[in-house]
Amino acid sequence: MMLSKGLKRKREEEREKEALAVDSWWLDPSLPAVAQAPPAVASSSLLDLSVLKLHHSLRQSEPDLRHLVLVVNTLRRIQASMAPEPTLPPVPSPPAAPCVADNLLASSDAALSASMASLLEDLSHIEGLSQAPQPLVDEGPPGRPTGGSPPNLGALDLLGPATGCLLDDELEGLFEDIDTSMYDSELWAPASEGLKPGPEDGPGKEEALELDEAELDYLLDVLVGTQALERPPGPGR
Amino acid sequence: MAGAGGGGCPAGGNDLQWCFSQVKGAIDEDVAEADIISTVEFNYSGDLLATGDKGGRVVIFQREQENKGRPHSRGEYNVYSTFQSHEPEFDYLKSLEIEEKINKIRWLPQQNAAHFLLSTNDKTIKLWKISERDKRAEGYNLKDEDGRLRDPFRITALRVPILKPMDLMVEASPRRIFANAHTYHINSISVNSDHETYLSADDLRINLWHLEITDRSFNIVDIKPVNMEELTEVITAAEFHPHQCNVFVYSSSKGTIRLCDMRSSALCDRHAKFFEEPEDPSSRSFFSEIISSISDVKFSHSGRYMMTRDYLSVKVWDLNMESRPVETHQVHEYLRSKLCSLYENDCIFDKFECCWSGSDSAIMTGSYNNFFRMFDRNTRRDVTLEASRENSKPRASLKPRKVCTGGKRKKDEISVDSLDFNKKILHTAWHPAENIIAVAATNNLYIFQDKLN
Numbered sequence: 303m304m305l306s307k308g309l310k311r312k313r314e315e316e317r318e319k320e321a322l323a324v325d326s327w328w329l330d331p332s333l334p335a336v337a338q339a340p341p342a343v344a345s346s347s348l349l350d351l352s353v354l355k356l357h358h359s360l361r362q363s364e365p366d367l368r369h370l371v372l373v374v375n376t377l378r379r380i381q382a383s384m385a386p387e388p389t390l391p392p393v394p395s396p397p398a399a400p401c402v403a404d405n406l407l408a409s410s411d412a413a414l415s416a417s418m419a420s421l422l423e424d425l426s427h428i429e430g431l432s433q434a435p436q437p438l439v440d441e442g443p444p445g446r447p448t449g450g451s452p453p454n455l456g457a458l459d460l461l462g463p464a465t466g467c468l469l470d471d472e473l474e475g476l477f478e479d480i481d482t483s484m485y486d487s488e489l490w491a492p493a494s495e496g497l498k499p500g501p502e503d504g505p506g507k508e509e510a511l512e513l514d515e516a517e518l519d520y521l522l523d524v525l526v527g528t529q530a531l532e533r534p535p536g537p538g539r
Numbered sequence: 540m541a542g543a544g545g546g547g548c549p550a551g552g553n554d555l556q557w558c559f560s561q562v563k564g565a566i567d568e569d570v571a572e573a574d575i576i577s578t579v580e581f582n583y584s585g586d587l588l589a590t591g592d593k594g595g596r597v598v599i600f601q602r603e604q605e606n607k608g609r610p611h612s613r614g615e616y617n618v619y620s621t622f623q624s625h626e627p628e629f630d631y632l633k634s635l636e637i638e639e640k641i642n643k644i645r646w647l648p649q650q651n652a653a654h655f656l657l658s659t660n661d662k663t664i665k666l667w668k669i670s671e672r673d674k675r676a677e678g679y680n681l682k683d684e685d686g687r688l689r690d691p692f693r694i695t696a697l698r699v700p701i702l703k704p705m706d707l708m709v710e711a712s713p714r715r716i717f718a719n720a721h722t723y724h725i726n727s728i729s730v731n732s733d734h735e736t737y738l739s740a741d742d743l744r745i746n747l748w749h750l751e752i753t754d755r756s757f758n759i760v761d762i763k764p765v766n767m768e769e770l771t772e773v774i775t776a777a778e779f780h781p782h783q784c785n786v787f788v789y790s791s792s793k794g795t796i797r798l799c800d801m802r803s804s805a806l807c808d809r810h811a812k813f814f815e816e817p818e819d820p821s822s823r824s825f826f827s828e829i830i831s832s833i834s835d836v837k838f839s840h841s842g843r844y845m846m847t848r849d850y851l852s853v854k855v856w857d858l859n860m861e862s863r864p865v866e867t868h869q870v871h872e873y874l875r876s877k878l879c880s881l882y883e884n885d886c887i888f889d890k891f892e893c894c895w896s897g898s899d900s901a902i903m904t905g906s907y908n909n910f911f912r913m914f915d916r917n918t919r920r921d922v923t924l925e926a927s928r929e930n931s932k933p934r935a936s937l938k939p940r941k942v943c944t945g946g947k948r949k950k951d952e953i954s955v956d957s958l959d960f961n962k963k964i965l966h967t968a969w970h971p972a973e974n975i976i977a978v979a980a981t982n983n984l985y986i987f988q989d990k991l992n
Contacts, residue, residue, distance in 0.1 A: 348825065351883060364635045367723055367742040368773045368792050369888055372829045375771060376882075379825050 349384065352377045555974060556990040557937045559930055561615055563600070564983035566928065576979035578966055582646040582654065585970040588616055588977055589656060590984055591641025595625040597658055597711075599669065616986055620669050622711040625660040637662050643728050645737070647750075655714070657737060661724040664739055666715035666750065674702045720746050720756045727777045733784040740777035740789060747801075759807045760789060760799065775890075776836045783842070786811075790847060794831030798858065814856055816863045826878045826887065834890035839899040840971075846902055848893040851875060853904050853914065868914045868921065871906050873944040873955050886960050894969045905964025908953065909980045910940055926964065926978045926985040936990065 352373060359370045565574065573594025580589050588600040601619035628637040638661055647655040653670040678700040682688050723741035730737045738759070739746050745760035760777075764770050773792045780786035785801045797810035818827060830850035838845045839855075844865070847854050851872060854864035870891075874881060881887040886907075893904040905911045906923070914921045923940045930937055943952040966979040974989035 348879070355885075364633075364724075367770075368775060368832070371770060371773050371792055372832060372888065375828050376825055379828075383825075 349377075349380050352380060557924060557976075557987045558990050559932065559935045559937065559985070560975070560988045561986040562928065562931050562983055563598075563616075563618075563986075570982045574982040576966060576982060576984060577640050577642060578644050579968040579977050579979050579984065580644045580646060580656075581968050581970055581977070582656075583648050583971060585972055585975070587619065587646070587654060588968070588986075589644045589646070590977075590979065591624065591644050591658055592982075593638075593640040595623055595627070595639030595641060595660065597622055597624045597641065597644065597656075597667070620709040620711050622667070624658045624665060624667065625663065628662075642725055645728050645730050647730055648734055650734075657728050657730065659725050659728050659739065662718070662721055664717040664725070664728060664748075665713050666717075667711050668714045669709060669711045672708045672710060673704060673706075675705045676700045677703050715750065715753050717748055717753050717756070720748075726775060729777060729779040729787065731779045731784050732782055736784075738777060738779060738787060740774050742773040745774065745777055745787075745789060745807075757805070759801060759805070761806065761808060775833050778836055778838055778845075781838050781840060781842045788836055788838070788845060790833035790836040792832040793828060794833055794849060796833065796836060796845070796847060796856070812858070812861050814861045814864075816854070822875070824878065826882060829882070829887050830878065835892040837893060837895060839895050840897065841899055844899070846893055846895065848891050848904055850887060850889075850891075853893050853902060855902070855916070866916065868902070868912075870904055870912050871910075871942070873942055877955065881960075884960065886963075889963055889965065891963075891965050892967060894967055896969050896974070897972045901969075903967050903969060903976065905967055905978070907960050907963050908958040909962040909964055910942075911964045911967060911978055924987075926980045926983070926987075928983075931985075934990075937987065 355373045356370070356377060359365050359373060564576075565571075571594075573592060573596075575593045576590050577593055578589075578591040581587070582589070586602045588602075590598050590600075592598075597620075598618060599620045600616035602614040602616050605614045624641060625639040627639045629635070630637055640660055641658050642661065643657075643659050645657045647657070647666075649655075653668050656667050656669070658665055658667060677684070678698050680689070680694060680697055680700075681691065717739070721739065721741045721744070723743050725739055725741045727740040728737060735751075736747055736749050739748065739756075740760075743761065743763040744758055746756040747759045748756045760774070762772065762774060771793075775790050775792055777787060777789035780788075786798065787801070788796055788798045790796045794815065796814040798812035798814070799807035800811045801807060803809070803811065818831075833847045833849050835848040836845060843858060845856050845858060847856065847864075848870075851874060852870055853868045855866035855868075856864045878887060891905050893902060895902055900917050901913055901915050903911060903913045909926045910923050911926065912921060912923050923942070924937045925940050938951075941949075941952045942958070943949065943954045948954050962981065964978055964980055968977045970976065976987050978985045978987065
């Protein structure tokens, strides 16, 4: 449910009387019942729900800080349970994600917005992992300063020689902080549509991806530009 | 330790039986958002009962004198004063609307004929003076009874004005406005035992004020991280110790309580005591942190204990023991298996308050379906009662309620899936000396008393 910026939630809309179903729909069916042991891994539905809540919270004109912090911490737990590999990129520094922050927030606390945005970026990688074969949605703007270089530069190196592409040194800098480990992942289906948003999962998914189209267009333009420099079609194109 | 659910036994010491006394508010099914009660507080004597609502209004009820002609009824509470405490504001700098909802009301101890209270919304605290006027002066020299000025040259004799009785008028006037000290939303205010200062707490900071001074406040706690990316915890409630004017506590969204001593340093970022119960690994879930978030903290009247409310339980702590609470009372343990649904509909973020009885022998807190729970600390018995119009015959005894958690539902029990999660009792108050309680159910205020024998 999309609410415009600054609109307070209406009680009646939000809190409809509903009987509570037993909490099993969100469980991974392969795991034992919840009553005794909580599942070790959250399902993607719980992840989606949490991301939705985060988006919704951030869209308030003045986010409820307690709600926001609790949702973010819960998301971190879910994230930790779903993707225990250490190859995840670290949270990029705040200047790296201003566009997403601007789109989502009206808060004057720019640092807070940037931190939430960077967490969302983090999560976008997880979304790709949990719903294979969703195409990777890189939410960050391509023209980032090279200051934020992640430690997994190794992955980018692999991309170069392994696929035989010749990356201009200057342009390589542009892509330094984009996590390309996704491109190497087995979950990645090369035949899928590349950087365009994947099949809609429902209104929630739509909401989450809509905002990234501006970034995606820009990224596409840049990539198309570099293609002219004899770079063979990379993964996903 | 008291168990979950209602045992069918009255709580409150000496087998109290609770009876309906009064209900205030509209009967309509359609609830106006502005009428939703957001805070309830008795004054120090219990003669006055204040409520604040989402529309920024304060309504004060006064207990009428006990009528000798009706020995079996205690004094009823009737409207004493109503005023608009806070108005919606617009912050032009941030393009934000500031809600007028009254988050908290705290009374000041009475020092003269007038009554004083502090009321706060998200950003601004106001000190209100409520005074009575039951006389007016008549016989002025310089003006008529109509108020028109008399021509001084036509006055030939002087008279002394006399005071004549008039219909009681209760006036509320704002005496101080404490503004612009909070970047984040104020969740608590607490008057110090010195009666000169008070604290106000928002999500990240706590400020200390002098009641006479509005243009300055001292920041005594600041948990805002340098880098907001590192923010993982917020302040959820704060309160001054009832007797030690240098001691206060504040609770967090991570289920911890810090006790601070203002004598140790100006900025109380380092706590004197840190209260946290270790997590039970067998009940760990993705929602563990959310349900551990403390929504209210209250010192006992004695000052020896404090009580905290988290989503599923109420805990009593001995101030001398930081490692774990001395008592844990389950409020609605049957909700533990429903946490995901409650997360989905945001009910898991509801902030329930709790309160002590005057003698500290019992504690009370609210739940869903207009249920509220009472725990007798001495007899270890607990009871679930309901605030509803159906049980609102004068002096009708309240019947204990029971929630059926599974299996066959007995007669008069209600199953978990039938609970109405829109009917939440977040705010309750207990008279400081007698067994009279005020329970806010959305837009209605219920007053219950114990049965007089």
